[in-house]
Amino acid sequence: MKMEFARGLRAPLTAAAGGLAIWPFVFSGAYDLRLFTLAGIYVLLVLGYQFIFGHSGALSLTQGAFFGLGAYATAILAVHAGWSFPETLVLSVAVSTALAAVIAVPVLRLESHYFALATLGIAQVLLLVCREWVPLTGGVNGISGVPGFALLGHAIPNGVPSLILVWSLVIIAAVLAWRIQGGIYGLGFHVVRAAPAAAGAIGLDGGRFRLVAFLLSAAYAGAAGALFVRVNRIVSPDVLEFPLMVTCLAMTVIGGATRIAGAFAGAVLLVYLPEWFRPLDKYYLIAYGAGLLAMIVVAPDGLIGAAARLRQRIAPEADTPPEPARLPRPANTITASLVFRDVAKSFGGVRALQGVSFELRRGEILGLIGPNGSGKTTLVNIATGLEARDGGAVLYGNRLLTRLPPFAIARLGIARTFQNVCLAGEMSALDNVAVARSLDGDVDLETARSQAMYLLETLGVGGVAMMRALDLPHGVQRRIEIARALALQPDILLLDEPAAGLNEREQADLASRIRTLRTLGLGILLIEHNMPFLAGLADRLVCLHEGRVIAQGSPGGVRQDPQVIAAYLGLPQRAPG
Amino acid sequence: MLQVLANGLALGAAYALVALGFVLVVNAASAVNFAQGDLVMAGGFAAVALGRLWPVPGIVLLPAVLAIMAVLGLLLSAIAYFPLRGRPATAVFVSTIAVGLMLENAANAIFGAEPQAGPPLFPGAVIALGPVSLSRQALAVIVTAAVLITAQELLFARTRLGQRLRATAQDREMAAAIGINVTWMIALSFALAAALGGAAGLLLANSFFVTPTDGTNYMLKAYIAVVIGGWGSIPGAVAGALLIAVFEVVYPSLPLLVPALPASWLFSETTATIILYIVVLAVLLLRPRGLFGEAALRRA
Numbered sequence: 001m002k003m004e005f006a007r008g009l010r011a012p013l014t015a016a017a018g019g020l021a022i023w024p025f026v027f028s029g030a031y032d033l034r035l036f037t038l039a040g041i042y043v044l045l046v047l048g049y050q051f052i053f054g055h056s057g058a059l060s061l062t063q064g065a066f067f068g069l070g071a072y073a074t075a076i077l078a079v080h081a082g083w084s085f086p087e088t089l090v091l092s093v094a095v096s097t098a099l100a101a102v103i104a105v106p107v108l109r110l111e112s113h114y115f116a117l118a119t120l121g122i123a124q125v126l127l128l129v130c131r132e133w134v135p136l137t138g139g140v141n142g143i144s145g146v147p148g149f150a151l152l153g154h155a156i157p158n159g160v161p162s163l164i165l166v167w168s169l170v171i172i173a174a175v176l177a178w179r180i181q182g183g184i185y186g187l188g189f190h191v192v193r194a195a196p197a198a199a200g201a202i203g204l205d206g207g208r209f210r211l212v213a214f215l216l217s218a219a220y221a222g223a224a225g226a227l228f229v230r231v232n233r234i235v236s237p238d239v240l241e242f243p244l245m246v247t248c249l250a251m252t253v254i255g256g257a258t259r260i261a262g263a264f265a266g267a268v269l270l271v272y273l274p275e276w277f278r279p280l281d282k283y284y285l286i287a288y289g290a291g292l293l294a295m296i297v298v299a300p301d302g303l304i305g306a307a308a309r310l311r312q313r314i315a316p317e318a319d320t321p322p323e324p325a326r327l328p329r330p331a332n333t334i335t336a337s338l339v340f341r342d343v344a345k346s347f348g349g350v351r352a353l354q355g356v357s358f359e360l361r362r363g364e365i366l367g368l369i370g371p372n373g374s375g376k377t378t379l380v381n382i383a384t385g386l387e388a389r390d391g392g393a394v395l396y397g398n399r400l401l402t403r404l405p406p407f408a409i410a411r412l413g414i415a416r417t418f419q420n421v422c423l424a425g426e427m428s429a430l431d432n433v434a435v436a437r438s439l440d441g442d443v444d445l446e447t448a449r450s451q452a453m454y455l456l457e458t459l460g461v462g463g464v465a466m467m468r469a470l471d472l473p474h475g476v477q478r479r480i481e482i483a484r485a486l487a488l489q490p491d492i493l494l495l496d497e498p499a500a501g502l503n504e505r506e507q508a509d510l511a512s513r514i515r516t517l518r519t520l521g522l523g524i525l526l527i528e529h530n531m532p533f534l535a536g537l538a539d540r541l542v543c544l545h546e547g548r549v550i551a552q553g554s555p556g557g558v559r560q561d562p563q564v565i566a567a568y569l570g571l572p573q574r575a576p577g
Numbered sequence: 578m579l580q581v582l583a584n585g586l587a588l589g590a591a592y593a594l595v596a597l598g599f600v601l602v603v604n605a606a607s608a609v610n611f612a613q614g615d616l617v618m619a620g621g622f623a624a625v626a627l628g629r630l631w632p633v634p635g636i637v638l639l640p641a642v643l644a645i646m647a648v649l650g651l652l653l654s655a656i657a658y659f660p661l662r663g664r665p666a667t668a669v670f671v672s673t674i675a676v677g678l679m680l681e682n683a684a685n686a687i688f689g690a691e692p693q694a695g696p697p698l699f700p701g702a703v704i705a706l707g708p709v710s711l712s713r714q715a716l717a718v719i720v721t722a723a724v725l726i727t728a729q730e731l732l733f734a735r736t737r738l739g740q741r742l743r744a745t746a747q748d749r750e751m752a753a754a755i756g757i758n759v760t761w762m763i764a765l766s767f768a769l770a771a772a773l774g775g776a777a778g779l780l781l782a783n784s785f786f787v788t789p790t791d792g793t794n795y796m797l798k799a800y801i802a803v804v805i806g807g808w809g810s811i812p813g814a815v816a817g818a819l820l821i822a823v824f825e826v827v828y829p830s831l832p833l834l835v836p837a838l839p840a841s842w843l844f845s846e847t848t849a850t851i852i853l854y855i856v857v858l859a860v861l862l863l864r865p866r867g868l869f870g871e872a873a874l875r876r877a
Contacts, residue, residue, distance in 0.1 A: 059667040106862040112666045113609050113808070117800050118861050121854040124797065128851050242793050246674060253671055282686045289678035296671045297660040 013261055033159045035271060040166045041227045042267035046251045047177050048220020051213040054257030055189040059116045064245030065123035066096040066218040070225025075143040075235040085149050089226045096222025100215050108210050127240040142236030149230050166227055173220060178260050184445045187435040194424040200406030201416050202436040202488060250292045256302025265303050319466045324457050325450035330489040336397030337361045338492050338523060344391035345378055352378050353547040362523045365514060367538035371567055374544040376527045377419050380494050384416050385409045411439060415490035417481040419497050425470030429480045432469050436487035455483040460509055475501030494525045499533045511537050581830050587715035589822030590722030594777035595795050596802035596814040598770030604746035604809050605766035606658055611673040613774050614796025615680040620646050620775025621695055621787030622684050628696035635698040635779055642779045643772045650771025654764045677792055684789040695782025718780045725776055726815060742766060801857050825849055
């Protein structure tokens with residue numbers, strides 16, 4: 001993320017980068033140059049691992065295997081078939097990515113504890129196969145005599161030339177990673193990881209994000225493996241063993257799992273630490289384990305994250321909010337209603353919903369009322385794909401919503417808020433809204449932020465735009481959610497208790513805002529307990545009780561309905577006719 | 578055949594202890610303890626060290642190993658679990674990997690990388706059972722493991738402490754609400770897990786030796802046993818462990834048992850391990866919740 005990456009750290013990071021660049025030319029022994037080249041290769045490996053572990057938050061244990069596979073692919077083809085460096089580099093990337101693509105489908109849908117085992121299992125199978133398949137891999141002895149780097153028929157000698165080649169590739173890879181993570185797409189990664197339900201509600205396909213992250217991590221690892229073999233000139237099953245995976249994990253955790261600078265810090269540090277701590281000898285690895293443990297406990301966002309926080313504490317630097325910008329008027333083509341037809345849902349033996357039928361028309365505000373536990377939120381969850389229905393259907397135009405995943409429903413123009421607010425807490429209020437603009441193909445991050453600022457201001461919370469969402473009071477968070485829903489420019493808006501936690505003036509503000517949306521032609525469903533708020537606003541009311549619609553019609557009529565009164569007062573009611 | 582099966586069961590009994598420890602932590606803390614395998618290794622080295630100080634049969638050392646390992650388990654929970662409560666699940670994976678790394682390298686620094694043999698459980702090598710003779714060590718391992726598993730079962734089923742541990746495993750919030758000291762119960766679960774893992778280390782240290790790098794293998798076997806047996810199921814973990822071990826021992830011996838089969842790489846130990854992983858991957862592919870479903874309660 002652009003701002004997080006360098007906020008307040010630009011000067012020290014630039015100095016550190018300069019230091020890194022000078023380093024090899026100051027300590028220019030052959031051994032040191034080799035070490036520094038290797039550090040670059042690890043940076044590449046870690047940059048890749050950040051996609052899946054940092055940005056997707058999935059503990060993949062195949063990163064080492066992708067690296068090893070890339071290494072072996074290069075070694076085998078370079079030694080047995082004489083392939084050149086560029087050819088084997090492309091091939092190593094392709095082989096690792098292909099393996100990732102094959103295993104992604106079954107593996108990525110697993111929950112964390114199965115995902116870790118499955119990825120570790122795949123790595124172990126590769127390791128064992130590589131040890132046993134002697135004719136191809138040389139077994140435990142591996143393959144030696146791999147030629148070094150060469151470009152266009154010119155050999156690139158060890159030392160400074162190889163170092164420059166490797167680090168040039170590392171920098172290209174880092175810029176690429178920065179471009180992928182820095183834009184609005186990077187915010188998307190964050191939401192998918194931190195608030196999966198919210199991601200679906202703003203049309204982000206979490207599965208796709210994870211897949212892309214997994215493939216990218218494999219591609220980077222494959223490239224790192226290809227370079228590693230060219231530097232090392234020999235490959236053995238060590239590259240597929242668990243310790244290499246642990247090294248990669250440690251570098252990522254220690255440097256910082258979501259920051260480009262973290263990959264550099266973690267990799268360079270862990271390559272050089274054993275050199276600096278030679279006196280510790282065999283106790284070094286114990287200290288290394290202790291360091292990893294300390295980092296995950298004390299500084300979960302790594303050295304660079306800790307440095308950024310420290311910097312922020314010493315000299316707080318307030319971000320300036322962007323200039324607000326109106327959203328372009330969407331081309332309104334669909335004018336369909338949202339139709340609930342005989343919707344039924346049970347939890348265990350409890351019937352949460354049965355035979356629920358009503359219609360939300362465009363240009364109307366429909367109040368959905370009912371006592372706690374009457375099934376209101378469940379109904380919204382079914383309409384937005386978060387829960388599966390047991391019977392009946394939810395239709396939007398000619399589309400059957402009940403078979404679609406949440407993100408697809410959001411993309412049809414149906415937006416929602418959550419009863420229990422669902423925001424990415426570490427992200428600013430502004431970015432929580434800006435990320436919802438990502439479906440609009442031609443919006444870049446800057447524009448999205450300006451538009452988000454506009455939405456926040458219309459909801460009266462522009463003043464907190466740059467604050468972290470989790471630091472804000474509940475009522476404010478609710479309005480941020482509404483702003484986020486509006487960022488989708490929806491045709492249908494489902495608001496789950498939007499007025500909770502607002503004072504009367506804020507409620508009046510919100511009500512007038514909702515009325516404006518009605519005149520724009522939106523269909524709005526309002527779940528509310530707050531009758532005075534609802535009474536002045538809703539065109540019609542639907543009352544749910546114990547999962548059934550017990551009354552619907554004009555607000556006055558529904559409020560006077562004896563069944564509704566009985567339901568709210570908890571009186572015994574007649575069997576519904 | 579009987580000897581092969583007995584060896585398989587002996588290995589399985591030890592695996593079962595490891596898997597049992599693994600699943601206790603899964604249940605109590607909803608956490609995967611990646612250091613469980615290294616605790617086995619640590620138990621093995623504890624037995625080696627104690628055996629050097631005091632040359633008695635392993636069975637005599639068992640209580641001391643259990644005690645040492647329980648303390649190590651408490652320590653593990655204090656440094657690698659409790660500071661990370663409320664953080665994403667991956668945090669505990671990483672912290673226990675780190676502890677595993679420390680244990681492995683501590684063992685390497687103290688004992689060296691060479692395999693070491695622990696003391697046998699009982700003196701004497703072979704026992705005659707009618708016409709067949711079985712390794713006394715294999716039998717002793719099976720019996721000791723069975724006693725320990727039964728003891729754990731009794732602790733859980735019959736005692737107040739066991740009740741509290743079970744309540745904590747089922748629903749931490751509810752347990753806390755009825756006045757159970759949940760933190761202490763989780764710490765105790767870690768202690769039990771380490772003690773059971775360490776006992777397995779002692780049982781395995783004689784026939785299979787112990788090396789500092791053993792941990793990953795044991796951890797993986799326990800992990801797989803728990804996945805096969807149903808995530809969170811205690812009997813499932815034991816059954817899964819036995820299944821894995823018997824397969825591991827019997828499969829490479831198939832050419833000996835069935836003369837029609839050729840003795841080739843198809844029946845090597847490595848092939849057995851590869852098949853095991855592929856089976857587990859297939860199980861996860863076809864049944865993403867494990868072979869017998871999940872016993873651990875889902876917590877949102």
